[in-house]
Structure formats: C-alpha cells, structure tokens
Amino acid sequence: MSIPPPPGHQQPRDPFGPPPGDRPRGAPDHGLHSPYGPAGRPYGTPVSVNALAVAALVLGVLCFLPAAGLVLGLIALRQIRRSGQSGRGMAIAGSVLSSAGIALWAVVLSTGAASEVWEGFKDTARGNESLSLEKGDCFDAPGGLEGDTLDVDRVPCRGGHDGEVFAVVTLPGGPFPGDARITDIADEKCYALQDQYAMDTWAMPADVDVYYLMPSRESWRFGDRAITCLFGNTEAGAGLTGSLRGDPTTLDTHQVVFLSTANALDAALYEEPEKAPEEDLAAHRAWAAQVHDVLGEQIEALRGHPWPAGARTPVAGLVADLEDARTEWERASTAGDADTYQAHYDKAYGSVDGPATVTARKALGLAATPPAPGEGEREVSEAQV
Structure with missing residues (x-):
C-alpha cells in the first residue's frame, strides 16, 4: 500500500541527483529547494526599487527640501524591511544627505546668508538691475562714474559717496534702440527731473554735475531698461557729502x-x-x-x-x-x-533773482546766495552698465 504525499506544494526532484532512496543517510539534500524566496516571492522575479528611497536620494543630493528628504528616507527604510524591496542604500544616503542639508540651512538662516544668496540670484537674473539703485540712494562706484560701471555699493547719504540717484527712467521693451537714442532720452528726462528732487537750485554746489547710468547692448539682453539719473562731483576722485535731496519729503x-x-x-x-x-x-x-x-x-x-x-x-x-x-x-x-x-x-x-528774491529766500529758510553765472548749466556725463 502506498502512502499519498502530504497535501501542499510538492518538492521537485533534482534531475541530476540520485533517487531519494539512494541518498546516503545524513547527506545534504542539494536537489530539493523551495520555489519561493523571501516574502513569498518566486525565485527569478525582478525585485522592485522602493520609490520613496529614490525620492529621498534625489532630495538629499539637491539639498532641496531637506526635511522632506529625511522623512521620505526613514519611511523608505521601514517599507523595505517589510516588503523586501531594494533601495536600502539609496534611502540611507538620502537620509544622511538630507540631515546635512538641514544643518546647512540652519547655519545659513542664522547668519543671514540666505538673504544675500537670494539677492545675488535675483541680481544675476535681472542683468543691469543688479545695481539695485532707486531714487534717493547714495552709492560708491569702484570704477568711478565715467565709462562702464559694472557694480556699485549702496552707502548712507549722510557720509561721503560718489553719487546720489535723483530719478530712474524705465524704457519700453523691444529691440535695443542704440546708444545714441538712449543718450538723447537720458538728456531729456534727467534734466527735466533734477529740479523735482533738488528743488532749490541755489543750494546746489558748483562742482556737481548730472550723470546717468544707461543700459548697454549686452545688459539690454538681460532685461535692463533703466536709465539712472544721478548727481556726482565733477572733480576726479572727489565725491559728495550729505544728501542733495530737497523736495516735499524734506521741505515745508x-x-x-x-x-x-x-x-x-x-x-x-x-x-x-x-x-x-x-x-x-x-x-x-x-x-x-x-x-x-x-x-x-x-x-x-x-x-x-x-x-x-x-x-x-x-x-x-x-x-x-x-x-x-x-x-x-x-x-x-x-x-x-x-x-x-x-x-x-x-x-x-x-x-x-534780485535783492527781493534774496530777502524772500532768507525769510523762508532757503539758500540765499545766487549761483554764479553758468553754474545752472550743468553738463551731463554718462556711464554704461
């Protein structure tokens, strides 16, 4: 009488081994194996990569949202232990890099470097607007106010400085109009706007001229459309001291x-x-x-x-x-x-501008010394960015 095999999966016979009855006692059964691997997965089935592990690694490498990268890495490790998926190394690497990113961002934010980096990024994207000059700003120009001006340092107006911005004129878009056309516009606009900023022409020092920064053909390609009108000293190496502003914000x-x-x-x-x-x-x-x-x-x-x-x-x-x-x-x-x-x-x-004008100016607290002949005819100097 034969005994039927037990229910369940049958162990296949190794076609290269001896029959079961001929195997010596205690010899290892190399011909017998289970058709299922870990976690009940058949042998030969491709092992999938955990998607969260990949995401954690990407966020860690890019240092983008490091907190999210760390969380995804920890979740991925837990899922991999349960499912048997691959990607454990990526999850660990992503978690480590994200932790380093969190520490780096903490340092950057605590020192204020983030603001400087962001401003630098914006400046690069905006071309000439990297000068970041607005009406009322005083600044130093490392290369002076003549010729090409590639960079400026904004400084308080109460101290010494190279220039003071009294107006910014924005040009329309379109093709580059040419240096000559931009110069004509600057001449027209800057002269018309100077007395709105420094209303008391008698108070203007004799050695002050109107200068302007205007777009170059290169900066125009990066979106530069600003003509910056400013006051500067006519003497080489000399600057301005104190603000020249005299408008409704400073006058009664x-x-x-x-x-x-x-x-x-x-x-x-x-x-x-x-x-x-x-x-x-x-x-x-x-x-x-x-x-x-x-x-x-x-x-x-x-x-x-x-x-x-x-x-x-x-x-x-x-x-x-x-x-x-x-x-x-x-x-x-x-x-x-x-x-x-x-x-x-x-x-x-x-x-x-006779004696009656002088008397009225004194009574109102305004400059009371008439400008010398020719002082009101300021020459314009230009600079390109």
Missing part, C-alpha cells in the same frame, strides 16, 4: 510753493532761442510772450498762498519785482527791432 509747504514758482520761471527762461535777436527777432518775441504768461501764473500763486508772518512782506516785495519784469517781457514781445527788444530784455532780467 511754504518752501515748496516758493521753489515751484521759481523753478517754473527758470524753466521758461531756459527756453531762450539760441540765435541772437538780430538773427531771429520773431523767435525772441514769441519766447518773451511765453515768459510773460508764465510770470502771470507764478505771481498769482505767490499772492494766493498764506505765507507765515515773517515771510509776507518779503514775498510781497518779490511779487512787485515780478510784476515789473512781466511788464518788460510784454514790451519785449512787441518790440519792433532788436535794439528795442534788447533794452526791455535787460530790464526784465534785472528784476529776476
């Missing part, structure tokens, strides 16, 4: 009103025709008429403002002088010949 209301009227008149006078009256009398008469009209507006502004008690009489004296000047400009605008025009022109200018 009475000073702002007075300087606004004075600057409007200066702007009108600046438009004087280049040719002499003998060469183009018609242009000069038209210009005289414009000055007459501007004076009328400024006189009304001065009369309508409630001046403090100490400034009422001085301002009234100035208004009287401006009325006389306005009359002479009107006569110049209708002069029949160049000599007559010149006579009224001289009388009109004699009533501008």
